[in-house]
Amino acid sequence: xxxxxxxxILLPFIxxxxxxxxxxxxxVQHVISAVAVTMLLAVSIYLAYVVYHExxxxxxxxxxxxxxxxxxxxxxxxxxxxxxxxxxGFVCLFFAFKxxxxxxxxxxxxxxxxxxxxxxxxxFLTGDLFNLFVFFEVMLIASYILIVFGGTKxxxxxxxxxxxxxxxxxxxxxxxxAYLYGVTGTLNMAHIAERVAExxxxxxxxxxxxxxxxxxxxxxxxxxxxxxxxxxxxxPPAAIAALFGGLLTKVGIYAIIRTFTLIFTHDPxxxxxxxxxxxxxxxxxGVLGAVxxxxxxxxxxxxxxxxxxxxxxxxxxxxxxxxxxxIYYIAHHIIVKAALFLFAGATQKVTGxxxxxxxxxxxxxxxxxxxxxxxAALSLAGIPPLSxxxxxxxxILAGLEEGRWFIVFVSLVVGLLTLFSMMKIFMYAFWxxxxxxxxxxxxxxxxxxxxIAPLIVLTIGLGLGAEPIFRFSLExxxxxxxxxxxIRAVLGQ
Amino acid sequence: MELLMSVxxxxxxxxxxxxxxxxxxxxxxLGLILMSHGAHLLLxxxxxxxxxxxxxxGEDALSYTDPLPQALILTAIVISFGVTAFLLVLAYRTYKExxxxxxxxxxxxxxx
Numbered sequence: 001x002x003x004x005x006x007x008x009i010l011l012p013f014i015x016x017x018x019x020x021x022x023x024x025x026x027x028v029q030h031v032i033s034a035v036a037v038t039m040l041l042a043v044s045i046y047l048a049y050v051v052y053h054e055x056x057x058x059x060x061x062x063x064x065x066x067x068x069x070x071x072x073x074x075x076x077x078x079x080x081x082x083x084x085x086x087x088x089g090f091v092c093l094f095f096a097f098k099x100x101x102x103x104x105x106x107x108x109x110x111x112x113x114x115x116x117x118x119x120x121x122x123x124f125l126t127g128d129l130f131n132l133f134v135f136f137e138v139m140l141i142a143s144y145i146l147i148v149f150g151g152t153k154x155x156x157x158x159x160x161x162x163x164x165x166x167x168x169x170x171x172x173x174x175x176x177x178a179y180l181y182g183v184t185g186t187l188n189m190a191h192i193a194e195r196v197a198e199x200x201x202x203x204x205x206x207x208x209x210x211x212x213x214x215x216x217x218x219x220x221x222x223x224x225x226x227x228x229x230x231x232x233x234x235x236p237p238a239a240i241a242a243l244f245g246g247l248l249t250k251v252g253i254y255a256i257i258r259t260f261t262l263i264f265t266h267d268p269x270x271x272x273x274x275x276x277x278x279x280x281x282x283x284x285x286g287v288l289g290a291v292x293x294x295x296x297x298x299x300x301x302x303x304x305x306x307x308x309x310x311x312x313x314x315x316x317x318x319x320x321x322x323x324x325x326x327i328y329y330i331a332h333h334i335i336v337k338a339a340l341f342l343f344a345g346a347t348q349k350v351t352g353x354x355x356x357x358x359x360x361x362x363x364x365x366x367x368x369x370x371x372x373x374x375x376a377a378l379s380l381a382g383i384p385p386l387s388x389x390x391x392x393x394x395x396i397l398a399g400l401e402e403g404r405w406f407i408v409f410v411s412l413v414v415g416l417l418t419l420f421s422m423m424k425i426f427m428y429a430f431w432x433x434x435x436x437x438x439x440x441x442x443x444x445x446x447x448x449x450x451x452i453a454p455l456i457v458l459t460i461g462l463g464l465g466a467e468p469i470f471r472f473s474l475e476x477x478x479x480x481x482x483x484x485x486x487i488r489a490v491l492g493q
Numbered sequence: 494m495e496l497l498m499s500v501x502x503x504x505x506x507x508x509x510x511x512x513x514x515x516x517x518x519x520x521x522x523l524g525l526i527l528m529s530h531g532a533h534l535l536l537x538x539x540x541x542x543x544x545x546x547x548x549x550x551g552e553d554a555l556s557y558t559d560p561l562p563q564a565l566i567l568t569a570i571v572i573s574f575g576v577t578a579f580l581l582v583l584a585y586r587t588y589k590e591x592x593x594x595x596x597x598x599x600x601x602x603x604x605x
Contacts (some may be wrong), residue, residue, distance in 0.1 A: 038511040130565055135573045144579060155598050156587040160518070163580055168513070170576075174569055180563070182539030452591050 004050060005059040005072045007043050007081050008121040011036065013090075016114035020210060021367035023108055030097055033110045037093050041086040048079035056479075056489035057280060058127065060409045065192040066491050073127035073490055074475040076390050077327065081124040081254055084334045087458070088246040089117050094451040095342050096239035099349065104150055104237075112149075113407045116142035116243070123251050127490055129180065129187045140166050143248060145418070146240050157234035161231040169218035174212040180410055183208065190490035191296040193262050193483050202267060209271050213256065220252025221305050223281035230289065230301035238345020241297065245304050246338035247253040250330060253311050257326070260315060261480045265269065268318055272479070276316030280410045283309030287417040296344045296354040296429065299421055300337070303380065306414055310395060313407060317398050323477035327395030328470060331380070332387040339455035343369070347429060348449040356440065361434030365441040368449055371458050377426055379459045381419035388473050390470065498538040505531030518584045518594040525580065529573040533566050 014038040051057055051074050058071040074082070093113065093293050100109055119139025125434075144166070148159040183204055184195040196205060198267050221229045229249070233241050249258050256275075278340060286306030293299045299343045311333070314326020344354060346369055363370035379386035392415060399408040434441070461471055481483055505527050512524025540562035546554030588594045 031509070082542065130568070134568060134572065137576070141576060143574075144583070146581065151586065153590050154592050156583070158598070160583055160587050163576075163583060164513075164521060166523060167526070167576055167580065170572075171525070171528050171532045174529075175535055177565075178532070178536040178539040181536070181565075182541075187561070187565075 002050070002057040002059055004043075004047055004202060005057050005125060007088070008040060008047065009072075009118055011040055011043060011119065011127060012114040012117040016118065019111045019114065020108060022094050023106055023111070026102060028107055029081065029105065030463055031112050033093055033114070034097075036114070037086070039089050041083075044079070044086040045120075045440075047074055048076075048083055050074055051079040056486065058490055059103075067186055067188045071127040071132050071188065071190075071191075073486070073488055074125055075365060075477050075486060075489070076267065076472075077254075077257075078124045080327070080331065080476060082121055085117065085120050085247055085249075086126065087455075088243060088334060088338045091338065091342070091451045091455055092239050092243045092246075094346065095448065096237075096446050098451075099196070099239055099345055100237060100407060101150075107149070108178070108241055108285040109146075109149065112142045112145050112177035113243075114290075116146060116247075118142075120247055120251055125344060127189050129177055129189055129192065131187075133170070133177060135326065136173070136221040136251070136255075137170060141247070142241045143244065147236050147244070149240065149421045154236070158231045158235050162228055163252075165228045166220065171212060171217075171460045173215040174440055176208055176215055176492075177207045179204070179211065188490065189262055191259070193265075193487055194491070196266060205264065206267060206270055207430040209260070209267075210274070212259055212264075213271070213275070216250055216252045216256045216259070219253075220249045220256060220312075221282075221308055222278050223285055223305075223309075226282065226286065226305045226308075229305060230298055233304070234295075234297050234302040238341055238348060242338045242341035242345070245300065245341045249304055249308055250334055253308060253330065256312065257315050257323075257480070260484045261323070264484060265483065270314050272318045275312055275403070276407060279309045279313035279316050280407050281309075282306065283414045287414045287421070290421045291424075293421075294356050295429075296347065296359075296425060297341070298354075299425060300340050300344060303340075303421070304337060304416065306325045306418065307337070307380075309342050309414070309477075310392065310411065313411065314395055314398070316407070317320050317395075317404060318400050319402060320399035320474060320477045320481055321394060321401065323481060324470065324473040325398055327476050328394060328462075328473040329391035331473075332391045332459065332468075333460070335455050335458050336376050336380050336388065339452050339459070340373075340380065342448070342452045342455075343373045343376065346445050346452070347373075349448060350440055350443045350445060351429075352440065359435060361430075361436070364434060365429040365436075366445055369445055370426075372391065372429065372449065372452065374426060375456050376459065377422035379463070381422050382415050385420075385460070386462050387459045387466075390463060390466040394470065394473075418437040494542050495538055497540075498534060498542065499541075502531045502535045502538065505534065516596045518588060518596060518599075521596070522577070522580055524582055526577055529569075533569055533573075536566055536569065537562050 057074045061070045119135050122135030144163050218225045283306045290299045292303035313324045314322045379388045382392045384387040509524045509528030512520045545556035545558045546552040548557040
């Protein structure tokens with residue numbers, strides 16, 4: 001029992017409610033939200049510290065003992081995800097201060113921003129399947145509103161589809177929960193894991209596994225269910241797109257990894273091979289989409305898809321090394337992807353467009369923007385001293401050890417194509433002759449670069465400090481590969 | 494009774510799927526509503542429709558009903574109510590802005 005576990009959920013929720021009352025006061029909103037997000041970062045780091053030193057922390061809500069009430073569980077994986085969520089929430093908020101139009105701020109931008117963080121943190125920390133559904137909905141409702149924020153024609157059209165698809169997947173989630181409840185008679189994830197290990201109804205459990213995989217695959221944009229992502233992430237302003245690109249799909253991936261290492265582990269030859277096949281297809285088709293596009297934001301959106309494939313590939317190979325690689329990759333991806341979307345916002349502020357054909361010569365007028373972007377782009381593509389290299393290296397090494405030659409081949413090809421499309425952005429937007437006017441060239445971006453700089457420092461740090469961080473990922477992987485630790489921590493036997 | 498409910502759930506999902514695949518925004522919204530009702534009924538049915546005493550201390554009975562699915566459905570209904578309200582507003586705004594509720598005309602990349 002540790003009340004600390006609920007703080008990352010409760011803090012943004014309360015702040016969100018408080019901010020509703022100050023919707024017309026811009027400065028007050030800025031101050032409150034900046035303080036709150038800093039506190040959130042501090043709390044989540046402290047939570048991870050406690051989890052690392054004292055083992056898995058749980059909180060039984062309302063003092064109802066574990067299988068009957070709702071539990072919140074913070075293991076290493078969840079604590080790490082909460083930290084990453086706080087980091088992205090931190091930088092995107094400061095970027096939003098500079099870029100979100102004051103008119104939009106008045107219409108409850110900051111409250112929904114914090115409700116989104118509430119939902120994301122809740123989804124990471126919950127130990128109950130139905131509660132996971134509830135926090136998914138909290139997160140999704142906030143995201144529906146943020147994605148249509150501003151209400152341009154394009155946003156309205158694409159967010160209707162985004163909302164409809166997500167509601168459909170939520171309905172399937174209830175169906176999956178209903179079946180699982182029918183079979184096991186419980187909703188506590190640790191308890192389900194225990195019951196599933198006792199039951200010998202392989203067939204029906206595989207069906208439920210696939211239903212839930214389908215649900216999380218829609219939310220996490222896996223092949224062939226990623227079609228909604230590039231269009232809907234194109235619409236909203238950069239700060240929101242960065243928050244979404246960094247966090248939202250990763251919640252789906254987190255749920256896949258959580259359920260398929262804890263609950264559905266009885267038949268890996270069936271389920272994990274399907275996941276591996278999906279991972280390969282996701283990587284490949286996602287990167288093909290990225291190569292074919294000629295728009296800064298769209299290329300980045302397609303890259304989210306292809307990189308989700310790498311994370312799921314780690315789960316599909318299903319060894320400690322592979323999962324450690326996937327966890328490292330999630331950390332790397334959340335940081336770098338958020339940074340890249342913020343770069344898209346910064347270049348849009350200078351040139352007024354995200355179309356690569358209409359850009360050029362930014363390196364001459366805004367050198368810092370260009371060079372920092374290059375660091376993030378190379379990190380995404382996996383160039384050695386940066387974080388992208390080591391995470392991919394671990395995944396590929398694990399694939400070779402297990403003799404999964406084909407998926408290793410696909411991931412190497414995808415890595416090359418990623419490098420190609422990131423270089424395409426760099427060449428078109430930053431090299432070539434200048435296409436923006438002299439007046440635009442004088443736009444100051446240093447205020448926008450400050451929020452991005454910590455992310456760049458982090459990706460360099462994750463790369464240079466690869467050894468301790470990889471050791472930490474291995475610890476996380478070993479913990480989630482051994483469900484008994486989790487079950488014992490929750491059910492207290 | 495379970496069998497009847499299962500058939501009903503199937504019918505709701507069938508009608509919902511049909512409506513989602515049509516071209517009008519409002520029909521898609523109605524389809525999603527019907528499907529979420531189907532999902533809620535499924536949740537109720539999967540926990541078996543027992544007749545028994547309410548699960549309270551002091552009730553001396555041979556069998557008790559399971560209160561959990563009802564609590565779950567209550568939560569799910571509230572969520573789907575909120576989401577539906579939002580979806581209807583969004584559909585209306587989309588219709589107002591684009592002057593059409595035909596999903597065929599809401600696709601493509603004409604004005605991007």
